[in-house]
Amino acid sequence: MIRTAWLVLKKDLTVEVRSLEIAYTTLFFAISCVLFFAFALVKEGKAPEDGAAGILWIAIAFGGTLALGRTFERERQSETLRALLMAPAARPAIYVGKLLGIVALLVAAEIVLVPLVAFLFQAPLLSHPFWLSAVLLTGTIGFAAVGTLFSAMLVRARSRDVLLPVLLYPITVPVIIAGVRATAALLQPDVELALVRFWVALLIALDAVFVTLALWTFEPLMTD
Amino acid sequence: MIPLDFEDLTADEVSRHFGRRRALSRISFQTRKGSILGLLGPNGAGKSTMLAVLATLLRPSSGAVRYGTHTAAASGATLRSRIGILGHDLFLYPELTARENLAFFAGLYGAADPQKAADAALEHSGLADRADDPVASFSRGMRQRVALERALIHGPRLVLLDEPFTGLDDASTAALVARLQGLRESDAIVVLATHDLDLAEGLLDTALFLRDGRLAEAVARPDSLRSTYRTIMRRST
Numbered sequence: 118m119i120r121t122a123w124l125v126l127k128k129d130l131t132v133e134v135r136s137l138e139i140a141y142t143t144l145f146f147a148i149s150c151v152l153f154f155a156f157a158l159v160k161e162g163k164a165p166e167d168g169a170a171g172i173l174w175i176a177i178a179f180g181g182t183l184a185l186g187r188t189f190e191r192e193r194q195s196e197t198l199r200a201l202l203m204a205p206a207a208r209p210a211i212y213v214g215k216l217l218g219i220v221a222l223l224v225a226a227e228i229v230l231v232p233l234v235a236f237l238f239q240a241p242l243l244s245h246p247f248w249l250s251a252v253l254l255t256g257t258i259g260f261a262a263v264g265t266l267f268s269a270m271l272v273r274a275r276s277r278d279v280l281l282p283v284l285l286y287p288i289t290v291p292v293i294i295a296g297v298r299a300t301a302a303l304l305q306p307d308v309e310l311a312l313v314r315f316w317v318a319l320l321i322a323l324d325a326v327f328v329t330l331a332l333w334t335f336e337p338l339m340t341d
Numbered sequence: 342m343i344p345l346d347f348e349d350l351t352a353d354e355v356s357r358h359f360g361r362r363r364a365l366s367r368i369s370f371q372t373r374k375g376s377i378l379g380l381l382g383p384n385g386a387g388k389s390t391m392l393a394v395l396a397t398l399l400r401p402s403s404g405a406v407r408y409g410t411h412t413a414a415a416s417g418a419t420l421r422s423r424i425g426i427l428g429h430d431l432f433l434y435p436e437l438t439a440r441e442n443l444a445f446f447a448g449l450y451g452a453a454d455p456q457k458a459a460d461a462a463l464e465h466s467g468l469a470d471r472a473d474d475p476v477a478s479f480s481r482g483m484r485q486r487v488a489l490e491r492a493l494i495h496g497p498r499l500v501l502l503d504e505p506f507t508g509l510d511d512a513s514t515a516a517l518v519a520r521l522q523g524l525r526e527s528d529a530i531v532v533l534a535t536h537d538l539d540l541a542e543g544l545l546d547t548a549l550f551l552r553d554g555r556l557a558e559a560v561a562r563p564d565s566l567r568s569t570y571r572t573i574m575r576r577s578t
Contacts, residue, residue: 120448121449124448128434128437128441128445131436131437131441132434135436135437195430195431197433197434199430200428200432201449203396203421203424203426204450205418205420205421205449205451206418206449207418
């Protein structure tokens with residue numbers, strides 16, 4: 118399973134490095150979101166309290182939705198999904214490979230987004246880099262775990278581009294809320310690390326639930 | 342993974358419905374190793390659906406497919422390691438080179454040395470000199486040759502081919518016919534869906550004529566395929 122997941126991840130990253138299609142669109146869309154909110158909300162150099170946390174996660178969720186939509190669409194275009202499903206590997210390994218690819222891509226986008234949001238919203242996002250990384254990584258895994266499953270499920274649906282966010286956002290609301298609250302906690306002048314730890318623990322629990330459910334349902338969903 | 346093998350393939354009253362549309366209706370046949378079975382019929386006859394069922398990509402709505410004594414439900418991934426499929430779409434990543442595509446699939450099928458397997462496949466396809474070019478830059482015929490090698494890279498017992506002659510020039514067609522005969526000699530079970538009766542002539546051990554998802558007739562060692570096809574299709578309307 119690990120070998121198959123690694124092969125799928127390596128293949129996805131190679132294809133992405135060659136085309137940069139998902140990276141560019143995700144990043145462009147996410148940066149646009151941040152800029153729009155910055156122009157709308159930042160007045161005379163002052164941003165609303167906790168605004169940076171919300172804007173960061175909105176940008177990740179919107180950009181991530183674009184990336185999720187494309188990851189299986191690419192497999193559909195040349196019908197390579199059928200070839201992947203024909204491989205004598207446990208089908209959940211394909212899911213894991215795809216999930217890791219999306220997480221890697223979103224983490225790369227976050228590396229650009231975090232300093233941008235910190236600069237535009239004058240937010241001390243980088244003052245606790247370890248905890249911020251933990252929050253972003255666990256939140257991204259939870260969001261991508263649900264999104265990768267739905268993206269695979271909708272690959273044959275004609276209105277998949279509309280259905281993906283409609284299905285994805287309500288289910289991932291707990292992840293986004295936990296991510297926003299944890300990030301907001303890190304922006305306080307006196308950071309309460311116990312609170313941050315609580316949100317990170319909650320995110321880890323949500324990740325475990327979402328990934329387990331996705332691994333359990335991926336095979337039957339993809340068989341027909 | 343425990344190696345699994347089988348010597349015959351049996352479809353027993355296989356039906357497949359998509360909603361209210363009946364794509365396959367009670368198809369039965371048996372074929373053995375070292376033989377080529379042709380699925381012949383007009384568009385929409387159910388050839389590709391039958392291949393997808395045999396490939397374990399679709400579950401039959403009723404009936405069963407048996408691979409020797411094994412079934413897809415019971416043997417799943419292990420069974421798929423013995424099946425190779427060349428679909429109407431080629432199952433290749435256009436951004437990757439021919440070598441990368443073949444090495445990726447060799448790896449997925451558990452090859453000990455995927456690069457070596459890819460190199461051998463490239464030699465077979467006659468495309469070793471274009472190995473490091475992206476597949477997107479290949480002609481349809483060249484892609485078809487790479488796709489055939491992808492389907493065969495793990496030495497499958499059951500080879501499923503959907504319109505494998507599409508886009509091939511005369512030389513490549515002759516090479517493919519020789520390859521299929523080689524597969525028969527190496528005891529593979531080949532199932533070939535095609536419209537091209539002229540190319541299938543003399544190649545098939547058994548021809549199944551499908552129409553509207555039904556088996557119109559099965560003919561062993563068919564000769565003069567075109568006239569047989571016309572007669573059967575006229576009779577089944």
